[in-house]
Amino acid sequence: MGSSGMSLFARLAQTARLMVGMPDYDAYRDHLAAHHPDRVPMTRAEFFRDRQQARYGGGGGRCC
Amino acid sequence: MTRHLPWIVLALVGAACLGVVATARGEAINALWIVAAALSVYLVAYRYYGLYIARTVAGIDPARPTPAVRRADGLDYVATDRRVLFGHHFAAIAGAGPLVGPVLAAQMGYLPGTLWILAGVVLAGAVQDFMVLFISMRRDGRSLGELIRLEMGAVAGTIALVGTFAIMVIILAVLALIVVRALAESPWGMFTVAVTVPLAMLMGAYTRWIRPGAIGEVSVIGLVGLILAIVFGQSVAESATLAPLFTFTPVQLCFGLIAYGAVASVLPVWLLLAPRDYLSTFLKIGAIAALAIGIVIMAPPLRMPALTEFAATGAGPVWAGPLFPFLFITIACGAVSGFHALIASGTTPKLIASEADAPFIGYGAMLMESAVAIMALVAASILDPGIYFAMNAPTAVLGTDPASAAAAVTAMGFPIDAATLANTAREVGEHTIISRTGGAPTLAVAMAEIFSHVVGGSAMKAFWYHFAILFEALFILTAVDAGTRAGRFMLQDLLGLASPRFREGEGVTGWAATGLCVAAWGFFLYQGVTDPLGGVNTLWPLFGISNQMLAAVALMLATVVLFRMKRQRFAWVTALPAAWLVLCTGTAGLMKLFHPDPKTGFLAHAARFSDAVARGEVLAPAKSMAEMGRILMNDRIDAGLCALFLGVVAAILVYTVKTCRDALRVDRPTVTEIPAWAAAE
Numbered sequence: 001m002g003s004s005g006m007s008l009f010a011r012l013a014q015t016a017r018l019m020v021g022m023p024d025y026d027a028y029r030d031h032l033a034a035h036h037p038d039r040v041p042m043t044r045a046e047f048f049r050d051r052q053q054a055r056y057g058g059g060g061g062r063c064c
Numbered sequence: 065m066t067r068h069l070p071w072i073v074l075a076l077v078g079a080a081c082l083g084v085v086a087t088a089r090g091e092a093i094n095a096l097w098i099v100a101a102a103l104s105v106y107l108v109a110y111r112y113y114g115l116y117i118a119r120t121v122a123g124i125d126p127a128r129p130t131p132a133v134r135r136a137d138g139l140d141y142v143a144t145d146r147r148v149l150f151g152h153h154f155a156a157i158a159g160a161g162p163l164v165g166p167v168l169a170a171q172m173g174y175l176p177g178t179l180w181i182l183a184g185v186v187l188a189g190a191v192q193d194f195m196v197l198f199i200s201m202r203r204d205g206r207s208l209g210e211l212i213r214l215e216m217g218a219v220a221g222t223i224a225l226v227g228t229f230a231i232m233v234i235i236l237a238v239l240a241l242i243v244v245r246a247l248a249e250s251p252w253g254m255f256t257v258a259v260t261v262p263l264a265m266l267m268g269a270y271t272r273w274i275r276p277g278a279i280g281e282v283s284v285i286g287l288v289g290l291i292l293a294i295v296f297g298q299s300v301a302e303s304a305t306l307a308p309l310f311t312f313t314p315v316q317l318c319f320g321l322i323a324y325g326a327v328a329s330v331l332p333v334w335l336l337l338a339p340r341d342y343l344s345t346f347l348k349i350g351a352i353a354a355l356a357i358g359i360v361i362m363a364p365p366l367r368m369p370a371l372t373e374f375a376a377t378g379a380g381p382v383w384a385g386p387l388f389p390f391l392f393i394t395i396a397c398g399a400v401s402g403f404h405a406l407i408a409s410g411t412t413p414k415l416i417a418s419e420a421d422a423p424f425i426g427y428g429a430m431l432m433e434s435a436v437a438i439m440a441l442v443a444a445s446i447l448d449p450g451i452y453f454a455m456n457a458p459t460a461v462l463g464t465d466p467a468s469a470a471a472a473v474t475a476m477g478f479p480i481d482a483a484t485l486a487n488t489a490r491e492v493g494e495h496t497i498i499s500r501t502g503g504a505p506t507l508a509v510a511m512a513e514i515f516s517h518v519v520g521g522s523a524m525k526a527f528w529y530h531f532a533i534l535f536e537a538l539f540i541l542t543a544v545d546a547g548t549r550a551g552r553f554m555l556q557d558l559l560g561l562a563s564p565r566f567r568e569g570e571g572v573t574g575w576a577a578t579g580l581c582v583a584a585w586g587f588f589l590y591q592g593v594t595d596p597l598g599g600v601n602t603l604w605p606l607f608g609i610s611n612q613m614l615a616a617v618a619l620m621l622a623t624v625v626l627f628r629m630k631r632q633r634f635a636w637v638t639a640l641p642a643a644w645l646v647l648c649t650g651t652a653g654l655m656k657l658f659h660p661d662p663k664t665g666f667l668a669h670a671a672r673f674s675d676a677v678a679r680g681e682v683l684a685p686a687k688s689m690a691e692m693g694r695i696l697m698n699d700r701i702d703a704g705l706c707a708l709f710l711g712v713v714a715a716i717l718v719y720t721v722k723t724c725r726d727a728l729r730v731d732r733p734t735v736t737e738i739p740a741w742a743a744a745e
Contacts, residue, residue: 016151018144019345022277031138059549059551
């Protein structure tokens, strides 16, 4: 996380992205570097496509 | 004591505001009294009841690792800042429901709706959202169906799955019906909504190939496109050659939507669904924020009476039936919404950083949704009641021209003249506002009133009206697309129980499941569109019953979990709202089935028509024997669906009682949550 130190704008941008199911790419890369240094992380574009499919493939988690 | 002092002051302020709202008679009160009362209720309820439920009833443990910590992968499981997650969760639960239900409920006056929204959210809705989030969070973020299977057995899980699918079908039909009612015979609205399809595809291509991941950038481009579409829509509506191309009857729109749903739900998600979801999500959040600011700046007086005579007689033109139980199912989302149980057991529990964040997100976001419902109720109530009833009563009552509508509404006791109706339509750039049922157009007129007061004056009213219609239609179309996909997978799971071939869902079976799903909601949509009473009359109560029923199921699950945790002394927190919802949905369901008045009861209506068929007589609105047969079939299918919902609730109730008694017989906890020691490893 460490987002308490984030600027307001950065946090709003992160909120807006997560609202449409897009998690933070940097957090993903950092996680992989810290825990699975042997794996090659997806690029930013690959990550975007992967998450887009993951969110919307099954419908999209929307309410009425 | 000193730390409670500000809260006591806040509680007194809230009580005073509510006092003003509840006791004002005869004179118009200002909308801000309701807003202030609501905010005070929310804050006090969160501080005292929400945190009590989290800390004492559920026993959240900030030291216990959440799924996001335990299974962190940077993708599905990510420990997320609680403010960021609040936004995510709120965006996922807020939809058309909290905007439409309160508008329909306003036919009884603003007071019953306000009181139910406030009491319902504090004691039922937010409790449900938090408890399901808590339960799912302790079980690796499993879904509602899996949670029921886990805690109440496989049969109960399957029953709940069948119920959920039926709810999905009704929700999609009623949402699509709202779009049909808003866009029929409205070339301006239709044009702007039609433009969103190629616009979203352009955005999809942009994020796919040109700038992958640039969501903010592409959303700004999309927003500019939308505004241009609204502006240009006026020229389309005024053009003699273009306007007819975008003018459709309700039946044409109905088939258009069915075709759209079938095609859109099998396209790749990046092409249409995802980019349009960006637009609809940001537009929704922006419009809700703008509405809140607009209401505060304008501080409008409420012109709807606190109570109309329909609260006592139950003979209102918007929907039929007495206050109990029908008010409590008409306002579903905003007070308590079962659908949220699916969201609270979806992505959110996988993103919570600490159990201590759960009440803020589960309980808090639902309070915010309730505030949206309050704003919708306020918006409907600032309109001249004459306009409200002229927009929401069926054509069977109003006729189709301003003179007949004005006469009918005046006869109801809400004086209005034909010129005012015609003038209101002209101001918002429409040919007519008569019988634009479904709630969305009413809300759009009210939003145009509020927004134009703040920005642009009356010259901008038509723009704001179509902006509001676009914003509602956009996220409803997204829901139709996403819901059809979700319904397809639910159906595959269900059919997979019979034949495993369906579970894969590749090729023919996937297409078949999609087709079945579209056919199911398409059937109810067509029935609603061709219904002479406007369809909202029939479908909204069915939707309300099913949605509140799912909430009852979720609260019963929470009760079972409390018993199995050996915390049954706190189980009243979930058992009481569950009992209330079982009572409301049970009564409403039985009344829809067996009420002797054909306006309310499906079987009485069917009997009236089958008797007429036996006599060889054709009853209005049917024009032929074939139409008589279709009405009969509709009645019977609606009755069957109603019976199905009742059966689901009854079955889950039986399983709840049985599981709770089993849990009492054992002297240790029997829940299946991930144990703290395993979670810590």
